[in-house]
Amino acid sequence: MSIEQTEAEKLSALRIKIDAIDEEIGRLISARAECAQEVADVKKANLPADADILFYRPEREAQVLRKAMERNKGPLSNEEMARLFREIMSACLALENPIKVAYLGPEGTFTQQAALKHFGHSAIAIPFSAIDEVFREVEAGAVNYGVVPVENSTEGVVNHTLDNFMGSNLKICGEVELRIHHNLMVSDVTNTSSISRIYSHSQSLAQCRKWLDAHYPKAERIAVNSNAEAAKRLKGEWNAAAIAGSMAADLYGLKLIAEKIEDQPDNSTRFLIIGKQSVPQSGVDKTSIVVAMRNEPGALHNLLEPFHRHNIDLTRVETRPSRTGAWTYVFFIDFVGHVDEPLISDVMKEVASRCADLKLLGSYPKAVL
Amino acid sequence: MSIEQTEAEKLSALRIKIDAIDEEIGRLISARAECAQEVADVKKANLPADADILFYRPEREAQVLRKAMERNKGPLSNEEMARLFREIMSACLALENPIKVAYLGPEGTFTQQAALKHFGHSAIAIPFSAIDEVFREVEAGAVNYGVVPVENSTEGVVNHTLDNFMGSNLKICGEVELRIHHNLMVSDVTNTSSISRIYSHSQSLAQCRKWLDAHYPKAERIAVNSNAEAAKRLKGEWNAAAIAGSMAADLYGLKLIAEKIEDQPDNSTRFLIIGKQSVPQSGVDKTSIVVAMRNEPGALHNLLEPFHRHNIDLTRVETRPSRTGAWTYVFFIDFVGHVDEPLISDVMKEVASRCADLKLLGSYPKAVL
Structure with a gap:
């Protein structure tokens, strides 16, 4: 018998180790959920039975996530570690009372992404078609929270979120940031040395202005409705490029010729959580x-x-x-x-x-x- | 000083306990991610450096999830526990090589939900507009896997997934089920004793046929493009109801008058994972x-x-x-x-x-x- 372990033996040993870790993780998640139930029981004990108690505490959740990231020594990124804790808290919280969240839809937008990033996937997230509808739903108590972009996002929000606060008693209960990277992409037929047109949403063009000035000063910049549409347009255009996220390149079979070209290195879109709290x-x-x-x-x-x-x-x-x-x-x-x-x-x-x-x-x- | 703890004292003690549990969970998640890296290293050691290794093992993942559910004694449901383990595995796997998945879009559909349910949110999921495009992307190696509904879903898929297998060498690597519940809902102005029209997608009408025969034998059943559209139509109709999911009721401010009316109690939509493996x-x-x-x-x-x-x-x-x-x-x-x-x-x-x-x-x- 060889002293050296075969690949199969090594893998088998690692899998036994992972199974033991998983058993512990499962046990601890259950213990955490039990604690969350006890917290809810304590809170309910001093209130009338029919009181509408909100077990979600934004400040407490932020503290838990910050601690999880401080303690994290890798190999997972802080972002992934925080995401996992968000989901664990979301599941524990949903035991008592799943949070209902209204967001500026439609589904599949950055605002939905922000809502799920903030509340986790055990929350019930419902799309509405205008920012003032989101405000109304929260005011009426039909949902616990709303999620709205702070300003015109690249997704074509036209009315201004901040204006809605003028006639409302709702409070800002939190903020969410999504990092958004821009890339320059072309189709297979593009001659990259002769790019004379660059398509993108006007905001993305603005966010990459300095980079474009330096690298493509002569190319015409054409604003279209969305970055996805910009990417779509390239089909068959031999002298055009588009600025969009890398998903759009995957989606339309385009080639990235420059990545992260936004002028602000931590370009991100900001969303607000609105509520009564x-x-x-x-x-x-x-x-x-x-x-x-x-x-x-x-x-x-x-x-x-x-x-x-x-x-x-x-x-x-x-x-x-x-x-x-x-x-x-x-x-x-x-x-x-x-x-x-x-x-x-x-x-x-x-x-x-x-x-x-x-x-x-x-x-x-x-x-x- | 009173022997009895105040609410604040009880909550503080519980939070200290939760923090200690969180510290352990974080440590174990990191340890698990390190093991996953070791697994990858072992696999890479015996292969040329440029080999395209796929670290995702559907059979192993299914085993891990089944064990997590068997061990689960609550208070979280097995579904939530499995969901959390799916996300932990997804994060560990993405350390090496995030999985790319093509699904039948657009974003926000049940098929996207199925893709994320199966691969977790660390996977990169890209929508395509037709089932045969999803097949082509997987065949071309642009993505690792595809997710497609098995049959015409309520979202208006017209071509038949199974037919695509006839001319393809792709394999079925897994299946996903989403449970879908149907509810009967009405608007505020509806007179529930005189419902003479019931709107829904034809498949949902079919899935509730027996219940409708028993409870609303005389109401006309009208098939529309989607359940969301059915719900939307009710506005202002005093003698109509719609069959849709509870989200649609929230969305359009409707009242549920009967829940889970599907004839098969575990009504679910099935999706296939396709790949080369x-x-x-x-x-x-x-x-x-x-x-x-x-x-x-x-x-x-x-x-x-x-x-x-x-x-x-x-x-x-x-x-x-x-x-x-x-x-x-x-x-x-x-x-x-x-x-x-x-x-x-x-x-x-x-x-x-x-x-x-x-x-x-x-x-x-x-x-x-």
Whole structure:
């Protein structure tokens, strides 16, 4: 008998080891689900039997995912590890009360992907055809949460999510980010040295502007309805290229000639979770407010000064025309911190004193990944 | 201080317990991923560096899932436990080589659901618009596997999957089942005592025929393109109902007046995994064959007799007109067992001697759930 193990022997030994690990994982998942049931029982004990209790705690979930990633030493990526924990939590939670989520459809869009990334596949996710319908469903209590893109995404959302907050009492309960990469692709018949037309959605063209300026300064940029349509158009065009995701290349049999050409290396699309809940601190949080003011010289500068003085990190400022006409402009402002922190609450009071109106849209855990 | 713990204390203790469990789960998932890498290394050691090795083993995966369900004592359902293990395996496998899967699209269909149910969300799943395109992609090696519905599904597939096997060397590597429930729903304005029209897809109407005969014998049954369309139509119709899934009721604000009305309590739609691989025994397997023969009196009875004599469970027999014209009919036959079992191989030889042509479509693990 040879001292060296055969391939079959090695594989068999590894499989026995994997089976033993699986047995432990299964046992622990069951134990975790039992704990989740106990948590639900404790919460129910102090409430009337017919109370509509929501067992989902966004801040707690963010903490669990962050810990799972901190502890992770590979070989799985943090993203995969967080995804698995998301699914485990989703399954445990669905034992009590599966979460119902409305999202901006149709099915198969990035927003659906964001909803399932955030709530896991044990949640019930229902598509709606407009952002204000998603708001209405959450307000009416037909679903627990809504998922909407923050701004016009590459999928042709036309109305503006932020405007919907103006007439609504819903809160932002969380955010989701999906990383989106752009690639330049051509068909088999394309002569790559003579590309004179580049198709893509206008937003993707904008997101790759610098790269295109450097590499294809003379090519005509043609905006079409979606990146998938751009890829589809290439068929039979010998002097055209398209910017799209790698799935589109697979789908239409195209060849990638340049990958990850977006100007911002972590190009991502952001989505908001909307609900009725105010979310407690998770430790790494963001706050969104909307502020109304007259358009006077230096007004915005004056408004933002307290953030600057207290070293609070502004992550986004967006100006939108006011719908009511009473004020010239509204500003949507995102910053790092939670309204329950004394510093943040003080700064917000100061900001409120400098504008006509301030509305808190919500403090929520920063996107985990 | 009270002996009784407050709600906050109880919750805090439970959360500490959950965190400890999570730490163990994370450690074990990492250990499992390392084992999966070792498996890959062992396989690679004996092959040329550029060999296209497929690390996915359908029979092994089926065994792992069956064990996970056997060991499961709750509180999670076997379905949820299997789903979590599917995702863990999917993540471990993607470390080496993410599986690419072509499915009958568009996105958001049951076939996509089936593909992700079977391969987990770390697989790359690409939609194609026709079943023969899915076959071509797999044959060309652009993807590792294809997922196709076995028969006309409620989503409007018109060509017949089985016919594609006639001109192809692809094998059936697995099957997936999705359970599909039908419900009767009405809108707010409907007078439930005077329902005179019931909308649904023709297949759903057929699947609920007995229930409808018993409960709404006089209502007109109207077949429309999809169950979602049936639900949508109800708006404003005071004497109509629709048969659809519960998601459609949520989607269009309808009221369920009867649930799970399908005649077969485990109504499910079946999908096939197609690939180039012959799959070894998993312990609980099925085999699909296609048989060509002349349409003589008693021919089918004669053909099936060896199965009956050896007590082999036939799970499905379907007759299709032959395309070549040389033979009047072909029969697609599914039965329990694997072609590597001596008994099955003997029976197949006997059956082959009784017909003009017999082609093995594949032996593969029975759908796990």
